[in-house]
Amino acid sequence: MTTTTQRTSSPAARPRGTVGPRSRRRRENLAGYAFMAPWFLGFLGIVGGPVVVSLYLSFTDYSVLGSPEWVGTANYERMLTDDPRFLSALRVTLVYLVVSVPLVQVFALFLASVLNRGIRGLPVYRALFYVPSLIGGSVAIAILWRFVFQGDGLFNGLLGIVGIDTGYSWIGEPATALDTLIVLNVWQFGAAMIIYLAGLKNIPAELYEAATVDGAGTWRKFVSITLPMLSPVILFNVLMNMVAAFQAFNTAYIVSNGTGGPADSTLFYTLYLYQRGFVDFQMGYASALGWVLLIVSAAITALLFALSRRLVHYGDER
Incomplete structure (x- = not known):
């Protein structure tokens, strides 16, 4: 009986046209690799390759028009010791991030809480509040924003x-130019609001009912139930808005006509990187700026994840 079984399972006894388990698994793996090949090629050609090249260029003096010349860490030393505009750009970007990201969370969570009460026409309000997130970062809105806050713009007209009565140019003065861009970023709270609204709907109603029975008020419910249950959503929105703040470019470029003015008050980091790489043709130095931005954003992200171990609570935790 054992001999018959071994003969039947041997390659010689297998019927013609059938494929063994190993061959079938090999074909399935090859098919999977074939389907994944376009993504891998795209990643290597569009992301992976340029990242490696930019790391090499960050240690060179490269003007785009000539060949790269190896200079070691000279670009980084120049950045930290002999480039005041680098520090100015980093400061402007961090101020923009620290002020605008929390404000976006506050406005988004507040309106999400209001809409979560089950008001009539919820889909309409949800769509209206989401529209600024779709168009807020466009060139057209940036141009409109410049006309709104200039000396004879709409904002001064409303104040009149x-x-x-004031002829104050809100985008033409260093003290308020960055504030107008922060307001524009806060205006784009719709995407975060939709995510908060989805998170609020996933909080069990029984928790609020039990808190009501215990005599908890609105604020106590918000602090003890809503915020802890929403903490993973808050972390996600903060990370996404932080990355977007580091990458902000269009609004500053359009509002300041590409200069980062007045007096470098709207000189975002990405705008300064653009000026060095594509205006001054210092591509090696611009590559070094890009890697510093990556390191700073990665460090802040790591800090947020470290803090999340104590501040973020998940529903399956005991």
Whole structure:
């Protein structure tokens, strides 16, 4: 009986046209690799390759028009010791991030809480609040923003209606130019609001009912139930908005006509990187700027994840 079984399972006894388990598994793996090949090629050609090249260029003096010349860490030393505009750009970007990202969370969570009460026409309000997130980063909105906050713009016109006459150019003065861009970023709270709204709907109603029975008020429910249950969503929105703040470019470029003015008050880091790489043709130095941006953003992300171990609570935790 054993001999018959071994003969039947041997390659010689297998019927013609059938494939063994190993050959079938090999074909399935090859098919999987074939389907994944376009993604791998795209990643290597569009992301992986340029990343490696930029790391090499960050240690060179490269003007795009000539060949790269190896200079070691000279670009990084120049950045940290002999480039005040680098520090200015980093400061402007960090101020923009520290102010605008929390404000986006506050506005988004507040409106999500209001919409979560089950008001009529919820889909309409949800769509209206989401629209700024779709168009807020466009060139057209940046141009409109410049006309709104210039000396004879719409904002001063509205102030004139209530008796406040001023010709102050909100985007033309260093003290307020960055504030107008922060307001524009906060105006784009729709995407975060939709995510918060989805998170609020996943909080069990029984928790609020039990808190009501215990005599908890609205604020206590918000602090003890809503925030802990939403903490993973808050972490996600903060990370996404932080990355977007580091990458902000269009609004500063359009509003300042590509200069980062007035007095470098809107000189975002990405705008300064653009100026060095594509205006001054210092591509080696621009590559070094890019890697510093990567390191700074990675460090802040790692810090957020470290803090999340204590501040973020998941539903399956005991």
